[in-house]
Amino acid sequence: MLNEHSTKAADTRAKILHAAFTVLSRQGYENSSIKEIAEEAGVAQGLVHYYFKSKQQLVLAVLAEVCREMEYGTEQGAAGAQAAYEKFKNMLKGSSGTHALYIQLIAVGLHDKELGRGVLDFLRQDRTHIEGIAREVLAEREADPTPAQGIAAVIEAAVLGIMIQNLIDPDFKADEAVDTLNAMSLSAIFPPAQGSKTE
Template sequence: MPRPLTKPQASAWAAAQPPTDNQPTAPALSEADRVHAPRAEPAGASALGDETPPPTLRGAARERIVAAAFKVLAERGSHNTSIKEIAKAAGVAAGLVHYYFASKEALLLEVTRECSRRYRDEMASIPLPEDPREQTRTLLHWSKDRGLTLPDWYRLLVDLDALALRDAALAKEVSDLKREVRAHLCGHIAAVEGRLSRPLGQSHTAYAAVLMAAVDGLILQRLIDPEFDMNAGFSALESMLIALLEQRNDSDDKTA
């Protein structure tokens, strides 16, 4: 005979059920949201210790919470968003959000962590030409297009950075995320350098940090000022990088 649910398990089960007529329904996600909104992993150990919901109740509600948080936090910002509003958008009880995430900042971090994984996966899947200059152009064009089509993702990054400036624990987590992205970029930089006649002259990590700062900075300026010419900024960045590659590849035809 199945063991009866404990009170916390019963509460979690009730909160995870589909919304009724009296409960708000999660808004439909656009095609872009469905592709890029994070997919949360099934929950592991909970804040309630041994009072973990049965496995069949995990995952679906948590996934709705993280996807709704992505949409609401990106649109309104962390300071203007409450756990209650995220729960309403997800169509679950606020208590279930607290069950999975200790704070709003923890939820924001989980959203950003999952988006970062997708960012790295997408970058790794880009077909790159062999020529170092064309590789550089391809990656820059991909970054620019991403900034134009996924502004919500970059708004989340800016919000997370601002919170990390005032929270030491969060700062460590954000630093780890940025370190992972830099490490991924280092792989691309190493591949480019391997096709040059001379080394780039600085560490791969240093170049990765500069690229992240330049790309994120251009996109941030566009988010703040819609009239900012981001295309011109990326074109200037591309020219500087191509000039550097040509200096390190003197034997090549520089007209490419």
């Protein structure tokens, strides 16, 4: 039966995608050739272009895969925030390949319109998600929800930067950094005595 998704086709497609992920995260974008990806997948070169029009398209598909791997849990409020931070700590220990690839794709996306679009989409979705959590926490504290957006921008930024430092610097104290970020975001939410807003 020639149903739109013959399992065989889906299989090899996934195989190529997985191989692309492996090679790209191991060697980086500019050192990864289609030939090498095909070898890793155990198929002929031409087949890669049968499933993906161009290297761009392939990498774009890999990006989607990577994004799926970075999803958080869905707990609510402060508990959700805690859970997300813990999950992030674990990711920092384990999935360095994924992170390296992500940073790589961000950089390539700076000069590749199509890829850049994909990266931007994911980044925004991520930030929106963080903003949602921040809003919940602010609501729990019965505080003004306005700063949620700015807080989300900073947390998203810090997450990216911690990833980067963790990849580059073998001596980087990732756990400490995440804990500090946690504390900082919390104390941003408990309005400190700076302005005049006392509880």
